[in-house]
Amino acid sequence: xxxxxxxxxxxxxxxxxxxxxxxxxxxxxxxxxxxxxxxxxxxxxxxxxxxxxxxxxxxxxxxxxxxxxxxxxxxxxxxxxxxxxxxxxxxxxxxxxxxxxxxxxxxxxxxxxxxxxxxxxxxxxxxxxxxxxxxxxxxxxxxxxxxxxxxxxxxxxxxxxxxxxxxxxxxxxxxxxxxxxxxxxxxxxxxxxxxxxxxxxxxxxxxxxxxxxxxxxxxxxxxxxxxxxxxxxxxxxxxxxxxxxxxxxxxxxxxxxxxxxxxxxxxxxxxxxxxxxxxxxxxxxxxxxxxxxxxxxxxxxxxxxxxxxxxxxxxxxxxxxxxxxxxxxxxxxxxxxxxxxxxxxxxxxxxxxxxxxxxxxx
Amino acid sequence: xxxxxxxxxxxxxxxxxxxxxxxxxxxxxxxxxxxxxxxxxxxxxxxxxxxxxxxxxxxxxxxxxxxxxxxxxxxxxxxxxxxxxxxxxxxxxxxxxxxxxxxxxxxxxxxxxxxxxxxxxxxxxxxxxxxxxxxxxxxxxxxxxxxxxxxxxxxxxxxxxxxxxxxxxxxxxxxxxxxxxxxxxxxxxxxxxxxxxxxxxxxxxxxxxxxxxxxxxxxxxxxxxxxxx
Numbered sequence: 001x002x003x004x005x006x007x008x009x010x011x012x013x014x015x016x017x018x019x020x021x022x023x024x025x026x027x028x029x030x031x032x033x034x035x036x037x038x039x040x041x042x043x044x045x046x047x048x049x050x051x052x053x054x055x056x057x058x059x060x061x062x063x064x065x066x067x068x069x070x071x072x073x074x075x076x077x078x079x080x081x082x083x084x085x086x087x088x089x090x091x092x093x094x095x096x097x098x099x100x101x102x103x104x105x106x107x108x109x110x111x112x113x114x115x116x117x118x119x120x121x122x123x124x125x126x127x128x129x130x131x132x133x134x135x136x137x138x139x140x141x142x143x144x145x146x147x148x149x150x151x152x153x154x155x156x157x158x159x160x161x162x163x164x165x166x167x168x169x170x171x172x173x174x175x176x177x178x179x180x181x182x183x184x185x186x187x188x189x190x191x192x193x194x195x196x197x198x199x200x201x202x203x204x205x206x207x208x209x210x211x212x213x214x215x216x217x218x219x220x221x222x223x224x225x226x227x228x229x230x231x232x233x234x235x236x237x238x239x240x241x242x243x244x245x246x247x248x249x250x251x252x253x254x255x256x257x258x259x260x261x262x263x264x265x266x267x268x269x270x271x272x273x274x275x276x277x278x279x280x281x282x283x284x285x286x287x288x289x290x291x292x293x294x295x296x297x298x299x300x301x302x303x304x305x306x307x308x309x310x311x312x313x314x315x316x317x318x319x320x321x322x323x324x325x326x327x328x329x330x331x332x333x334x335x336x337x338x339x340x341x342x343x344x345x346x347x348x349x350x351x352x353x354x355x356x357x358x359x360x361x362x
Numbered sequence: 363x364x365x366x367x368x369x370x371x372x373x374x375x376x377x378x379x380x381x382x383x384x385x386x387x388x389x390x391x392x393x394x395x396x397x398x399x400x401x402x403x404x405x406x407x408x409x410x411x412x413x414x415x416x417x418x419x420x421x422x423x424x425x426x427x428x429x430x431x432x433x434x435x436x437x438x439x440x441x442x443x444x445x446x447x448x449x450x451x452x453x454x455x456x457x458x459x460x461x462x463x464x465x466x467x468x469x470x471x472x473x474x475x476x477x478x479x480x481x482x483x484x485x486x487x488x489x490x491x492x493x494x495x496x497x498x499x500x501x502x503x504x505x506x507x508x509x510x511x512x513x514x515x516x517x518x519x520x521x522x523x524x525x526x527x528x529x530x531x532x533x534x535x536x537x538x539x540x541x542x543x544x545x546x547x548x549x550x551x552x553x554x555x556x557x558x559x560x561x562x563x564x565x566x567x568x569x570x571x572x573x574x575x576x577x578x579x580x581x582x583x584x585x586x587x588x589x590x591x
Contacts (some may be wrong), residue, residue, distance in 0.1 A: 076491070
């Protein structure tokens with residue numbers, strides 16, 4: 001979908017090229033994150049794709065067309081663009097801002113207004129906001145409008161330059177999650193620039209790690225980069241806690257969930273004792289059919305039928321699509337040293353520390 | 363006579379009543395001198411602003427030159443311009459007066475236009491380019507509308523300045539309401555009524571026009587409300 005072939009950018013007066021012979025291919029529907037230290041040329045690379053910056057040499061293709069053969073304004077109308085400063089037009093209402101590219105393309109008014117309504121809901125804003133001016137919105141709301149504006153004419157390609165960099169961490173996390181969800185439905189080809197490796201790991205289907213001069217140090221899936229950093233630069237850029245970062249990428253249901261020390265409430269105390277013995281623990285989980293009631297300590301049973309006991313609740317329970325990192329957190333904070341997995345009231349199993357550790361080392 | 367003068371009121375309403383026509387004529391003249399000065403001033407300022415914006419290196423020169431014009435006293439401008447334009451005919455006097463008036467508007471107008479455009483946030487400009495506006499479209503549809511508050515502020519200051527300065531052109535036999543001030547002062551015995559009428563009406567005119575420009579600015583920029591402009 002996007003192909004950079006030996007692209008170089010030398011700024012006037014510069015001693016070294018900002019981008020030095022970069023080649024990179026981005027497939028249709030891929031979400032590629034360009035990540036690297038500040039000044040590494042990642043933003044320059046991004047801006048060359050929509051010709052906000054023109055390459056000194058080399059060739060850039062979008063959808064099979066050499067970008068230098070397309071008039072810049074036409075090229076840009078077919079590529080969504082989102083930037084950190086958002087850049088909403090302050091003198092235009094939210095509705096008018098979102099309608100920018102359709103209007104430039106000369107769409108009919110009814111089609112524009114339908115599309116604007118659709119988009120504002122898509123990014124999770126109220127239709128009542130359409131008549132407001134950007135200054136009346138919070139930073140997070142403004143960036144949602146920024147995303148809606150970029151998507152307005154349904155461009156196949158989306159360029160994003162640190163779009164979530166200017167909002168506070170809580171809003172950022174929410175925008176990231178929402179955008180991932182949106183992207184899973186829209187399947188745009190996205191090129192996303194950030195200096196935050198964690199954001200890259202969270203969002204990207206592939207990550208391109210760039211060094212100064214936009215030298216491509218590694219281009220791989222987040223999983224691949226964390227498992228096998230290509231060199232010392234990549235390793236130091238990813239930083240510590242590689243294992244934890246890998247865990248964050250995997251869902252619980254991708255790992256082995258064991259049944260754990262559980263018995264049905266109708267079981268006898270002997271059966272309960274046997275399960276505890278097998279697992280080497282002094283407690284047992286109580287199930288009623290597929291429903292998890294809680295746990296009781298072995299010392300509480302004292303020969304009474306299990307149904308007469310009052311089970312303690314598991315303080316942390318996770319869904320099977322939660323990350324293994326969340327599971328690890330649950331293990332170390334829970335009294336029972338296990339992460340309990342429950343989907344909509346149905347007991348799925350348990351994970352202990354060993355099961356999680358195996359996922360990192362395998 | 364002396365007795366009569368001692369008891370004469372500070373303000374003679376009868377004089378006002380007898381001279382309503384002349385007051386009206388001078389008010390219109392005042393507005394015409396102001397209007398022409400601002401129209402010409404804005405046209406020249408726009409041209410020079412475009413030059414300054416296209417070639418930023420020229421901006422210091424342009425502000426220095428118009429700044430110099432701004433500092434020369436009006437009277438001196440008349441003296442400098444009159445030998446070239448002449449003051450023999452009404453047209454010559456009008457041109458001489460306007461050259462002085464226009465030269466006072468330029469610095470204020472150019473500074474506000476250039477600042478207004480330059481202060482369009484970089485992100486807004488970049489987004490406009492990224493959305494696919496052509497250069498001209500971007501300037502007209504995005505940058506100029508955003509510069510309106512600054513430009514309107516400049517027009518207001520320039521207008522109030524010119525309305526005050528117009529009175530000085532009375533020395534050229536024009537002056538609008540300034541005619542009454544000068545006439546009142548030139549009589550063998552100073553005539554306060556005439557001076558008060560000239561001063562009060564020109565102040566009132568400045569206030570009214572300033573307020574209406576403020577109103578026009580508000581209507582043009584509904585988006586800037588409550589943002590402290």
